[in-house]
Amino acid sequence: MNLIDNLKWRYATKKYDNTKKVAAADVAKIVEAARLAPTSSGMQQFRVLVISNPELKEKIVPIASGQQIVADCSHLLVFAAWDKYTEERIDNIYQVTTTERGLKEGHFNDYTNRLKAVYLQQTAEENFVHTAKQAYIGLGLAIAAAAELKVDSTPMEGFNNAALDELLELGEQGLKSVLLLPIGYRDAENDWLVNMKKVRNAEAHFATYIQ
Numbered sequence: 001m002n003l004i005d006n007l008k009w010r011y012a013t014k015k016y017d018n019t020k021k022v023a024a025a026d027v028a029k030i031v032e033a034a035r036l037a038p039t040s041s042g043m044q045q046f047r048v049l050v051i052s053n054p055e056l057k058e059k060i061v062p063i064a065s066g067q068q069i070v071a072d073c074s075h076l077l078v079f080a081a082w083d084k085y086t087e088e089r090i091d092n093i094y095q096v097t098t099t100e101r102g103l104k105e106g107h108f109n110d111y112t113n114r115l116k117a118v119y120l121q122q123t124a125e126e127n128f129v130h131t132a133k134q135a136y137i138g139l140g141l142a143i144a145a146a147a148e149l150k151v152d153s154t155p156m157e158g159f160n161n162a163a164l165d166e167l168l169e170l171g172e173q174g175l176k177s178v179l180l181l182p183i184g185y186r187d188a189e190n191d192w193l194v195n196m197k198k199v200r201n202a203e204a205h206f207a208t209y210i211q
């Protein structure tokens, strides 16, 4: 099996078998794929919370418009992004990079000054539009990694972000929720979507090759 076959296999699972749990090693690989995502200016503006606690998952059902998949899944991944850019956040990440690469102190000063000139004059809302985009890249890679492991998943935007932020106390960490990704194993007998054809734009309509 290769990536393309596995992407054809996966679908936005609508019904999970709540008796089946994803092994910790596979959860870790899915999270690792998200961690390895490229991000704008390498700032790694998002984090992932991995929820397996049954009571907490149950509390998220009403926040997710009653979508039972957030409780029936094995693990619920919450992608959360920086609520805004700050001078400290930009400096911190470049300090880590400078240290880890053994570069001279101040190596990135010109670059971080340019980043600050762009982002610190924007509103927090404008900043969050940008940081949230980075979480989507992580989500895509996590979905692909799950498919490679034959773990089902469901990308989800359909939830009340503010209510989830409050429940998980994300504001205290300077984070706001962006996306949910339940992972687990399909309940094939009860999932209306499992046997439906995957529908995508025809290749000829999707890609334009300019030579």
Ligand SMILES: Cc1cc2nc3c(=O)[nH]c(=O)nc-3n(C[C@H](O)[C@H](O)[C@H](O)COP(=O)(O)O)c2cc1C
Pocket (backbone or CB within 6 Å): 010, 011, 012, 013, 014, 067, 154, 155, 156, 157, 158, 159, 198
């Ligand atoms: C960003 C995003 C948000 C989505 N939100 C939801 C959601 O809240 N609930 C849901 O059941 N499916 C959700 N989906 C699943 C899509 O409907 C699904 O991916 C799309 O119809 C393509 O089908 P497939 O993933 O089965 O190939 C979402 C997908 C994406 C990428």
